[in-house]
Amino acid sequence: MAAVVTVREPDHPGDPSEVPDLPTLLGLRSPLVGFSIAVLAVAYVVTVIGTSGPMTGIAWAGQALAFVLALACIHTVVAIPADPLPRWAAVVIGGASLAALGIAWWLAPAGSQWWVQVTAPPAMTAVVAGVFALRGRAGLAWLMVLGTMGVAAAWALAHGENIGLMMMMSNRVLSTVLPATIIALMVRPMLQLMGALRDRELAAVRFAAASRATADERNERLDAFAGEVRPILERIAAGQEFSEDEAMRARLLESTLRDEVRGRGWDSEGVRLAAAAARSRGVAVQLFDDGGVDLDQLTAIDAERLRGELIRVLTAIPAGAVTARILPPGRDHIAVINAVGDDVRRRRVYRPGPTGPRWYDDAAPTT
Known part of the structure; x- marks a missing residue:
């Protein structure tokens, strides 16, 4: 988290x-x-x-x-x-x-x-x-x-x-x-x-606050690792067998940890729950963040607008694959969501608009 x-x-x-x-x-x-x-x-x-x-x-x-x-x-x-x-x-x-x-x-x-x-x-x-x-x-x-x-x-x-x-x-x-x-x-x-x-005093205060936040985040990750990942690794090391439900939970945990690393801009409680539910249905979900969004400057409204669309797509698709990518800086679009299913093929782009960034349907081929 x-x-x-x-x-x-x-x-x-x-x-x-x-x-x-x-x-x-x-x-x-x-x-x-x-x-x-x-x-x-x-x-x-x-x-x-x-x-x-x-x-x-x-x-x-x-x-x-x-x-x-x-x-x-x-x-x-x-x-x-x-x-x-x-x-x-x-x-x-x-x-x-x-x-x-x-x-x-x-x-x-x-x-x-x-x-x-x-x-x-x-x-x-x-x-x-x-x-x-x-x-x-x-x-x-x-x-x-x-x-x-x-x-x-x-x-x-x-x-x-x-x-x-x-x-x-x-x-x-x-x-x-x-x-x-x-x-x-x-x-x-x-x-x-x-x-x-x-x-200089204010710079020291900011540095100390950032250091405390980094340490807190590291401790949270270590606690999550100890509480969820370590038991699984210990069972694997001991050669124990896993039930199908346990194997699914392990795969979902692995995917969640991967999303946090390479798809940081998408990370939120709602996205994690929606992605886990979609993966449980067999949907292949991949989240990427190439740095086109300054997370420090992201307002609550823009964050809800950006991630809310991904949550809606993940919730609506019954099967198939969803790839969400925050593009690098300097592109025409800020983010892209590709959803491909049995009877669904949709590409949504997040780009600047007159009243701020908005999601739009895009007919361009999936890349």
């Missing part, structure tokens, strides 16, 4: 379903980070409203757009689970963050408190760039630093200010990306090592 092996990975932190993604490992999903972002958003709003002079409706709408866009960039860069952060996503988020920065700067009202106004928006950009560095996109993070400097330089020139202000205006982004890059250089290799150790 072939054993059905089910490998179940352990319910502990090594289990894939319980291993957090990298943003969680870095603490980016922690309540503290969420609270900090909320505080930053509130501080940003208070700064813009509290230091603004007379502003038009368009300017207020632009400031609101810049705030929402910057906050969306922060949320998205933290929420994406893939690691490293997909390059296309980082480019889009980085561009949107710089656009929000430019809108906020250009619409900042003139007045004695303009310096507070222009230093608030880079705080949002700095968060995005810092997370870029932590999430494996340090190059894009530094491009955001350069982009911030470029926007600041353009703003300074457009407003008649000294171009040297660009360094002071972009200082928050620079001072965030630098330590974030250093932290990433130290932390990310450790996380990669943790992932490698976890993969």
